Amino acid sequence: MEKNQYSIFESELAVRPDDIDMFNHVHNSKYLDYVLAARYEQMDKHYGMSWEKFTELGYGWVVTKVSIHFKRPLLMGDAMLIKTGILEMSEKGCTVQFEITNKKTGKIASDGTFEYTMIDLHTKRACKVTDEMIKAYSI
Amino acid sequence: MEKNQYSIFESELAVRPDDIDMFNHVHNSKYLDYVLAARYEQMDKHYGMSWEKFTELGYGWVVTKVSIHFKRPLLMGDAMLIKTGILEMSEKGCTVQFEITNKKTGKIASDGTFEYTMIDLHTKRACKVTDEMIKAYSI
Amino acid sequence: MEKNQYSIFESELAVRPDDIDMFNHVHNSKYLDYVLAARYEQMDKHYGMSWEKFTELGYGWVVTKVSIHFKRPLLMGDAMLIKTGILEMSEKGCTVQFEITNKKTGKIASDGTFEYTMIDLHTKRACKVTDEMIKAYSI
Amino acid sequence: MEKNQYSIFESELAVRPDDIDMFNHVHNSKYLDYVLAARYEQMDKHYGMSWEKFTELGYGWVVTKVSIHFKRPLLMGDAMLIKTGILEMSEKGCTVQFEITNKKTGKIASDGTFEYTMIDLHTKRACKVTDEMIKAYSI
Numbered sequence: 001m002e003k004n005q006y007s008i009f010e011s012e013l014a015v016r017p018d019d020i021d022m023f024n025h026v027h028n029s030k031y032l033d034y035v036l037a038a039r040y041e042q043m044d045k046h047y048g049m050s051w052e053k054f055t056e057l058g059y060g061w062v063v064t065k066v067s068i069h070f071k072r073p074l075l076m077g078d079a080m081l082i083k084t085g086i087l088e089m090s091e092k093g094c095t096v097q098f099e100i101t102n103k104k105t106g107k108i109a110s111d112g113t114f115e116y117t118m119i120d121l122h123t124k125r126a127c128k129v130t131d132e133m134i135k136a137y138s139i
Numbered sequence: 140m141e142k143n144q145y146s147i148f149e150s151e152l153a154v155r156p157d158d159i160d161m162f163n164h165v166h167n168s169k170y171l172d173y174v175l176a177a178r179y180e181q182m183d184k185h186y187g188m189s190w191e192k193f194t195e196l197g198y199g200w201v202v203t204k205v206s207i208h209f210k211r212p213l214l215m216g217d218a219m220l221i222k223t224g225i226l227e228m229s230e231k232g233c234t235v236q237f238e239i240t241n242k243k244t245g246k247i248a249s250d251g252t253f254e255y256t257m258i259d260l261h262t263k264r265a266c267k268v269t270d271e272m273i274k275a276y277s278i
Numbered sequence: 279m280e281k282n283q284y285s286i287f288e289s290e291l292a293v294r295p296d297d298i299d300m301f302n303h304v305h306n307s308k309y310l311d312y313v314l315a316a317r318y319e320q321m322d323k324h325y326g327m328s329w330e331k332f333t334e335l336g337y338g339w340v341v342t343k344v345s346i347h348f349k350r351p352l353l354m355g356d357a358m359l360i361k362t363g364i365l366e367m368s369e370k371g372c373t374v375q376f377e378i379t380n381k382k383t384g385k386i387a388s389d390g391t392f393e394y395t396m397i398d399l400h401t402k403r404a405c406k407v408t409d410e411m412i413k414a415y416s417i
Numbered sequence: 418m419e420k421n422q423y424s425i426f427e428s429e430l431a432v433r434p435d436d437i438d439m440f441n442h443v444h445n446s447k448y449l450d451y452v453l454a455a456r457y458e459q460m461d462k463h464y465g466m467s468w469e470k471f472t473e474l475g476y477g478w479v480v481t482k483v484s485i486h487f488k489r490p491l492l493m494g495d496a497m498l499i500k501t502g503i504l505e506m507s508e509k510g511c512t513v514q515f516e517i518t519n520k521k522t523g524k525i526a527s528d529g530t531f532e533y534t535m536i537d538l539h540t541k542r543a544c545k546v547t548d549e550m551i552k553a554y555s556i
Binding site: 147161162167168169170171172174175199200202203204205206207210211212258263 | 300301303305306310311314338340341342343344345346347348349351395397399404
Binding site: 296330 | 451455461468494
């Protein structure tokens with residue numbers, strides 16, 4: 001992962017049997033769900049401004065772009081470490097890098113980037129990220 | 140849950156954000172996946188005859204009937220305890236009872252029963268559960 | 279399916295590749311999603327009171343009980359016919375029977391019943407089904 | 418979409434209610450499943466060398482990279498057109514471009530690219546795409 005001024009946080013997650021597909025490995029689209037699960041946990045635990053806090057304020061984060069590389073398949077029974085960190089954050093949104101490592105082998109299963117925009121939950125339209133939010137996430 | 144001669148085991152699981160549906164609670168079909176995740180863990184941890192062991196032997200467990208009661212919704216961020224225990228086990232298969240409790244409130248989110256049949260992974264047809272397997276699971 | 283005073287409607291749906299699990303057949307919990315998809319279509323097409331209409335009025339239908347029998351697996355590439363019909367409808371909610379048939383073989387893949395309660399989308403609590411709604415669905 | 422020497426094919430698909438997430442629009446990872454569903458259909462219908470044919474030969478296609486842009490959300494009840502076409506095909510695999518259009522509005526919901534590698538289903542390792550396969554897909 002790229003080292004920069006932003007912190008990198010780590011979450012742990014286990015493959016759920018319903019994530020397995022016809023190839024007997026984790027289905028490709030589930031990796032996006034794993035990254036969401038990690039960010040969700042880290043928003044609360046590390047940034048001190050949880051998903052629920054944004055919801056209360058009337059905001060939500062939606063994904064606008066994903067670039068993902070599937071390197072080594074995760075299998076039934078595997079556990080993973082999911083590192084994520086901010087690459088860029090501005091009033092327009094933020095870009096997050098991630099890396100999913102197989103806990104057993106220590107090898108990278110998948111990595112890539114997510115771009116997020118903040119939306120107003122009522123209008124469902126993109127809106128500006130406030131200075132306070134940028135500050136909370138600039139750690 | 141019904142108390143009988145079989146042990147009851149407990150697993151812990153967290154709601155994953157992708158489990159949430161249009162009502163902002165866990166989607167109904169995901170509860171079946173939670174029970175599968177709990178059984179998968181307990182097969183290895185408590186019965187000493189894991190899912191993978193069955194796979195190696197050329198067998199798999201498939202669900203033939205589910206009866207499930209949705210009592211109180213699980214929400215984003217919730218953690219749950221999933222208790223399961225055998226109600227009946229024979230060469231024809233087994234019936235498992237389950238109860239999912241919201242960890243925060245201690246209240247039952249869902250309960251019910253699953254009936255399983257063992258299949259031969261090559262023929263994909265139902266087959267007899269052996270005495271050895273019944274013994275391993277009769278704890 | 280049980281014949282009674284209520285109509286039985288049919289929807290067609292194709293298995294989606296992401297529905298396939300480690301056994302190379304449709305994952306058990308996906309059948310619940312198929313029934314939801316069929317009811318969603320039929321609410322609009324046959325009852326003339328769509329899901330969206332309920333949403334506009336501030337109501338939603340949530341599942342309280344499912345009893346489902348998995349008879350024959352659906353496979354990658356299969357198409358299915360999903361018949362559903364009301365078994366009971368009152369101000370407390372309704373019970374719906376369903377039957378999923380493999381289009382290729384004409385054989386039943388799964389059948390069972392769903393019990394639904396209507397909730398107020400704001401309070402998220404169960405509420406009474408109005409006479410007008412019962413009438414719309416009593417065809 | 419980029420015009421090149423390869424054909425562009427189109428599939429139609431409807432949003433399934435279980436695809437909807439906490440924002441009341443289609444969950445981001447489901448778009449990857451939609452592209453898979455379209456390719457699956459088109460492999461059989463247009464290339465004359467179906468997914469099942471590859472399976473019989475002992476091969477499967479797995480995704481190695483996805484780049485996806487989420488432009489406008491798909492909602493409950495929406496239908497979509499999914500165009501896909503090959504950008505590059507060699508013995509190492511292929512790159513496919515896609516574009517998902519909302520059938521109602523005619524506007525692009527999502528676009529991007531998928532990179533695939535062919536694996537041997539027994540060894541689960543990448544293997545060479547044969548000339549015959551490349552020829553079948555070079556239309």
